[in-house]
Amino acid sequence: MPADCPNCLRQFKDASGVTRHLSQPRTTCHRWQDDLISIAELLNRHKPPEMQPDSPISVLMEDLSHSSDESFDDPVWWNEVAFDWDADVEMEYGGGITPAQSNIITFNGTAKVYQAGETFLDRFNLDACAPQCRNNIYYPFTSRVEWDMAKYLLCSSLSMAKIDEFLKLDSTTQVVHLYFCDTLDCIEMLFNHLFFANKLDLTPQRIYETAEHLSHLPAGAMLLGVIVSLDKTNITNMTGGRVAHPLLLSLTNIKMEHRNKASNHGFLLAVLLPVVEFIHPTKRMQTILNDRLIHECLDIELEPLKQAARLGHMMSDPVGNLHLCYTPIAAYIVDTPEALMLACVRGLMSHLTLATFKNFGDPFRHPARQGATTLAQLDSIAVDPNDLQHYFAACKDDRLSGVSKPFWRNWPLAEPSVFLTPDALHHWHRQFYVHNLKWCLAIMGKKELDFRYSVLQPVVGLCHFKSGVSKLKQVTRWAQHDLQCYIVGVIAGAATPSFVIAICALSDFRYLSQSPIISEAT
Incomplete structure (x- = not known):
């Protein structure tokens, strides 16, 4: 025992x-x-x-x-x-x-207690990294993903030498490069260019939103509306697959007939955005990462213009006069997919209104998609943006794309529903080729429609479709333009009058929508 x-x-x-x-x-x-x-x-x-x-x-x-x-x-x-x-x-x-x-007597009056002492927890909270820990509990790691990786490495059977070797590996397979000029210098050069001396409008002539914008500026200030154009360009189609993503800048003050002429160089190449391929296993997550990269690059490049829009910047005009200029964004010329990306919404959504694909047939215009609405929806998401998949799932209710920091969030007077211009190619002309032309083929048949196009008299300046139109592929915008010019005369007599009237009305709408001035009469 x-x-x-x-x-x-x-x-x-x-x-x-x-x-x-x-x-x-x-x-x-x-x-x-x-x-x-x-x-x-x-x-x-x-x-x-x-x-x-x-x-x-x-x-x-x-x-x-x-x-x-x-x-x-x-x-x-x-x-x-x-x-x-x-x-x-x-x-x-x-x-x-x-x-x-013996008697043991405790001597009182010693070991006096003083206030303002520190416990271990107090010293822990006084650490220099404590403020960062309040915002990120995984500090000094940026997210839980990095913390999990560090925990895995420490708990694994790898030696410290192997862990060091692993951490020295490159995090990406290819370095991302961003080439850009000072965007404010580009705008100042356009404004100061002698060629545009008599081609600049220094005072708004037709006032819509411009008057409201000017009311927010100091007396005597000048408004230089910034035009941004962005689109991917294939450099090599057959070999290499090289793609460039240029960003061009121009001014609304330059008259349109001179600005849109390529030989006048009214648009300056300011930025070459990086074109990268992410290695995330999910295709959708790769798209979100690419969208975030573009917004981050735009945030860096356009920061000088944002500062000038907030504080103003002194610039010289072509004749040497100084002006206090403010640079709000006036237009961003992109295709529809890029417009959805810039508005931070998903596909099957309108980037200009709150309508979804289920409302596209409504006979009325839905409320505009205000930038404040999008920012409020982003602020209401309580998920860490670095947690990509959970953040994207949290954006589902508001149909957001997963971009957490839009580049236009801190640009004064920036409103996506205003500066995102209509895409005439995809909204109007592609609508004819994808929908209206298919309706005509279904009504008349491929053989009849091809025959009618082939027997048309060739006209100088217009395409002649001697083989018909049913087998066309990779149609250019000029070919689509010429198809629309012929369509009403081609289907007349072969389709019902109501169908011809509908096609004619859609053609009139596309024609009138290109007018620089749209009034109630038109």
Whole structure:
């Protein structure tokens, strides 16, 4: 049966083990007893002698002998009784006292407590990294993904040398390069170009939103509307597959007939956006990462123009006059897919209104998609944007694309529903080729429609479709333009009058929509 030592409480298998333990002369139990004996002998040798009346120690001992036990606990009593312990006192060594007969008195008034101390938790919160930890519990890691990777490496069987070798690997297979000029310098060069001396409108002539914008600016300020154009361009189609993503800048103050003429160089190449391929296994996540990269690049490139839109910037016109200029964004010319990306909404959505694909057939215009609405929806998402998949899932209810920081969020007077211009190619002309032409083929048949197009008299300046139109592929915008010019005359007499009227009305709408001035009469 197990037994314990009565002195050191060490456990043994049985009582005989305890006996052998106690019989050992050099055990810890005997050393403890020897220490007690030594202390007792020391106390006996230094027993206080018979005190002299005038000795300070004798006075204290006399007071102690006449005091009650409760007085020992009174701190006032200890403050009143004091003597010099270092005084030269003669002692006569006589009979001793045992430890059991001595009184242990706690000396009060020591170990005073002061305020404003610090615990370990206080010192932990005073760390220089504490503010970052409040915003990111995984600091110094940027996200839980990095923290999980670090935890995995530490808990794995890899040696520190192997971990160092792993961490030295490149995080990307290809370095991302962003080439850009100072966008404010580009705008200033256009404004100061001598070629545009008599081609600039320094004062708005037709006032719509411009008047509201000017009311927010100081007196005498000038508004330089920035036009941004962005589109991918294939450099090599057959070999290499090289793609460029240029960004061009221009001014609304330059008259349209001069700005849109390529030989006048009214658009300046300011930026070459990076074209990268992400290695995320999910195709949709690759698209989100690419959209975020474009917004981040635009945020960097267009920051000088944002500063000028907030604070103004002094610029010289072509004749040397200085003007205090503000640079809000007036137009962003892109195709529909890029417009959805810039508006931070998903596909099957309108980037100009709140309508979804289910509402595209409604006979009324839905409310405009305001930038404040999109920013409020982004702020309401409580998921970490770095957690890509969960953040994208949280954007589902509002049909957002997963971009957390739109480039236009801090650009004064920037409104996506205003500066994102209609896409005439995809909204109007492609509508004819994808829908209207297919309707005509279904009504008349491929053979009849091809025959009617093939027998048309060739006209200088227009395409001649001698082989018909049913097998056309990779149609250019000029070919689509010429198809629309012929369509009403081609189907006349072969289709019903109501169908011809519908096609004619759609053609009239596409024609009138290109007018620079649209009034109630038109």
